Amino acid sequence: MTMSEVAQMTVDFTREAERCRHELRVHCYRLLGSFDEAEDLVQETFLKAWRARDTFEGRSSFRAWLYRIATNACFDVIDRRPALAVAEGVPTADVPWLQPFPDALLDAEPDAEVVARETIELAFLAAVQHLPARQRAALVLRDVLGWPASETAALLEDTVPAVNSALQRARVTMRKHLPQRRADWSGEPNPREKAVVRKLVEATERCDMELMASALREDVTWTMPPQPERHSGRDAVMELCASVMVGPGAFGEWKVVRTWANRLPALANYARKPGEELFKPVALDVLRIEGDAIVEITTFPSDRFPLFGLPATL
Template sequence: MTDAVCRSCAKPLAGRAGRTGRSSVYCSAACRQKAYRERRAAPVDTARGLIEEVGRQVEALVPQPPSVFYSGVTDLASSVGRLRRIARVARDTANDDSVTRADVTKEPGSPVPGDEPATADHDAPQATAPRTSPDQGSGPRDSVTRPPAGRTSAGRTSVTRTPAGQQAVTQPSVTRPSVTRTSVTQGSGPHAALGESDFAALVEPYRRELRVHCYRMAGSYDDAEDLVQETFLRAWRARDDFAGRASVRTWLYRIATNTCLDFQRRTARRPQRYEPLPGMNHGSAEPPARITWLQPYPDEDLPSADDQPDALAVSRETMELVFLAAIQHLPPRQRAVLVLRDVLGLSAAETAEALEMTVASVNSALQRARPTLRDRLPRRRTEWTAEAGAREREVLGRYMAAAESLDLAAFTDLLSEDIRLTMPPNPYWFVGRAALTEFLGISLDPASPLFLGHWRHLPARANGQLAAGGYVRRPGTTVYRAQVLDVLRIEGDRIVEITSFEPHLFPAFGLPLRLPADR
């Protein structure tokens, strides 16, 4: 560890004996969140400054192109929201002699003479933070609720009336019926005016499941980490507006979903097709979809009932790379609706409230999303990755041994006839055993000028699938350096798909970046 003290409070950092890979640079969740808020702190903290900022933002607004217009309006709404909060605090204290008058020239939360100092970066809620509403988890509901797992016959469509009289159509889910409904509506009390430590204690229990949610929405582990931090920042700014009518989990999921939607609007990423590279045999099959931002997710970071009794039950199927790649083809709002409805199990009414849509719009988006997704998912359930057993682990062991011994024949025996290899974000791809074997033969042959080096591997698990962290010792060197993380899809005793990722994510999987030569 290069830093012996917390980057936020300078307290000593506790060591993690026996754990390799990623190291913490903060002593607590509160310090981690505080550091993120400080990095994102707004430069304007007075009412007069905000008014001037609003004026500048209004003058800069242009209706074209739409993405720039949306970004400008979002920034404007954020500034207006902060200004509104200053005005509200001033109004609420104006006629109350029992409290110190609020200084409307400062952001609420700035120290007032005679009062205890408040948190310095106590910002107002951003416009994108969703509004709270009565907790749908308490009392009877007339909303459309997804049938319990296994209760709806295959292919059957059920219709329920909503309070507004709209027909909400529930079609068969694109995932297995064993997907558990998320408990996102458990009750909680008001949590306004929380300090940093109390706020961290309130939201940190949901970090893992929110990261999974953001990962499904974004398809990237790195982006999911950032989106969770942004979710907590928005929640911190909106904490005084959270009156506890909805549960903390419901509140955080709404903010997280809208944070992801804002991110997707800004990036406007779309899957493309791989293209042939000059002089390279890719095979005769059609090029697969290329999703440059796709990243693996460590199984170790999935929520567990051992961590908290009400932890989100994660369906392994909805974490597979084939599912994550498929939903990236959906428009952002359709993707959000499908994840909330079919993966998390929210009702149409709950989803509509979270996304500020009507129930009819939610049902329409879901009806469009499901066929698109089915077209890109395996047709038969047997084509999904089976739970790894002894046979699959044996295949992984043979895979690692073949690479380490530079045994091309043993490697080839493990590959299915229609094996597919992709390397996001890189442009390399191969479909078919012959094409992949030709590529491997060059890199595994010590006599070849393109010989990569000698290999070592460590087993890992990603997205509910077996994986291997590959290390290469280049000719003339003595250290094995992280090279690639291969996630395998295995059917029977054959590997049918290899997705190779860059090594910067090794620490997230508890894998070191270097191995000694004498390992």
């Protein structure tokens, strides 16, 4: 093969692979729940595919071939992880590797299919993490991506009956873990949800505990991956908020920048201590709202701010 032919092969491979980058990243993210690991595995997928390019025989599409490599790479990660406790309604705190996915990146590719809220929301991702690897892949490939059973079986190198069986078991487990009112979710925030977000922003910036409490449902939960903490109930959540917003342990003044993660409203919180000039990053809160109240807050460390394009200081 001449140098020019090698160069053209490289160009063709890169072009075809890059067309799949976005969807492969979302696919790996759904399987793993970790944005950082999904990013790494897409790169690993491309490297493995390039090294094995001579073995691609065209029996499936190039896209399906990349999906097989990416899925198997995800299986390797899943196999190395500790098993999660099996219980109904397990909160996001029980998935220490869970990370948010910025909506800006979900929508970055102009030709990419719209990622539906119910297939990327944190509650869905946390539930998926409780499935064995092959059930997890069967669910994502069949129910989320809409692959036929035959193509899914080919990717997993299994039979159609085995894939259908894995899918049914996965669906049963998912029903145990997903919020009961999940079917009521809409693709866009409604006016009541927007009002709740505005109320929480105002309450935070004013350190108004009474107003903040009014934005929370009585059974609200607050989790903070990767920390194994779960605060349940409005009183417990308000006690935590008060510890950093009022009294001797207060962080100082607060400012909030609104953003979006996993098709949910998210708030980037900044605080300025007494005597300091700038507001510094504290944490990113992703909100799940039902009706006119917040039912779940998932807080992520401020190291996620750069990924969301958020300023280092205010």
